[in-house]
Amino acid sequence: MEALPREFYLRDARKVARDLLGKLLVRRTEQGILMAAITEVEAYLGVEDPACHSYGDRRTPRTQTMYGLGGRAYIYLIYGMHHLLNAVTGEEGDPCAVLIRAGNPAGDRELLAQNRYGKPYHELSKAQLGSFCDGPGKLAKAFGLTTEQNGWDLCDSPLFIAEGEKKKIQIATGPRIGVDYAGEAAAWPLNYRLVEE
DNA sequence: ACCGCGATGCCCT
DNA sequence: GGGCATCGCGGTA
DSSP states (O other), rough: OOOOHHHSSSSHHHHHHHTTTTTTEEEEEETEEEEEEEEEEEEEEEEEEEEEETTTTTTOOOOOGEEEEEEEEEEEEEEEEEEEEEEESSSSSSSEEEEEEEEEEEEEHHHHHHHHHEEEEEEEEGGHHHSSSSSSHHHHHHHTGGGGGGTHHHHHHSEEEEEEOOOOEEEEEETTTTOOOGGGGGSSSOEEEEEEO
16 A cells, blocks of 8 residues: 655645545554545635635744645644644645545554544444544544644655545535635635545 | 534634 | 634434
């Protein structure tokens, strides 16, 4: 399993977002490997996007990672308790990113289950099985991600994104979630999700 | 099913 | 000191 190359990320965030659907998010740990197929993402378009943390060229300690070269992981804490994972896109100095909002667990689920619910996979309820990684906070939790991994290079670290199943997919777009404060920009069709067949 | 709300800490003004 | 790229619970149907 191989990480997507740097060039994948050095493009418009909207293109990267679409192309991330169906790809495999992977984390290697000493205990094993964690995987999920990406099913929902959102593009954040940098200094001219009122919903983006870097809107208006806000260079702060938090947004520093977004200003770096595309392909790094931008992870931050929200609401005092949830971590959110983004892939930085574009060239250095162009602070855009794609938020990974949801995925389907893949491969061995044991480590994901342990991180997410503190229980072995076979003890999970039906409801728990169905809401494993269906939100950005849940996904980060299942993968054990915190600000400790902020800045990790998705092209050269144990956290990366790999090619998924090659099959035809259908993509639905919509408004971005939870950014009403951004006014009209919240309605920009920058949320992308896989349509279930 | 859907709705409302509280949790909780860090960032930025 | 205000607000946040969320989640899960407990209420009402």
